[in-house]
Amino acid sequence: MARILIVDDSPTEMYKLTSMLEKHGHEVLKAENGADGVALARQEKPDLVMMDIVMPGLNGFQATRQLTKDAETTHIPVIIVTTKDQETDKVWGTRQGARDYITKPLDEEMLIKTVNSVLGGNQNK
Template structure:
């Protein structure tokens, strides 16, 4: 299936998302912060990125902006998955280049429906 990059500093969330994605046949790449996520996306060219926002160093907004402005990664869809649930956060995430925005906790059904939609274009 698809290669999905998870960028999240929470081991619990990383485990949860990895389990769901692998159960549905996807290959998972992992980064624990925004800077590593951007570097891995540039190197591996995943089919999609699941991006947390609140992380040390480069946050998810900054990392998403870098990916969406980079010629080599701008076509990779980013789905922000975060605890930040304010409408202004969602608008800002979209302005940074995110294709979708989900608020934690995310159900398996919601994650897969959203991921399949962005992978389909």
């Protein structure tokens, strides 16, 4: 299955996401803020990044933009996972390069469906 990097500053959300993804056979990497997430993505080259928006320091929009514009990480799809559910946030997330946008609280079935959709045929690496 896929190696998925979760970037989220909430221990509760990190736990929920990790549990759901590991239950479906994915390997999970973790970062607690945008800067660490960008650094870890460059180092580990995960198959997918799940990015929160509201974090101290480098926020999720900024981190997503860095990952999608960097030649080293541009191939890694980013899914934004956030409580921000305004249409303007979704549009802005897409403009930063995110492949998809999911709002919390998370529905496990929808999460896994979105992950599989974004990964396409790459989840069996």
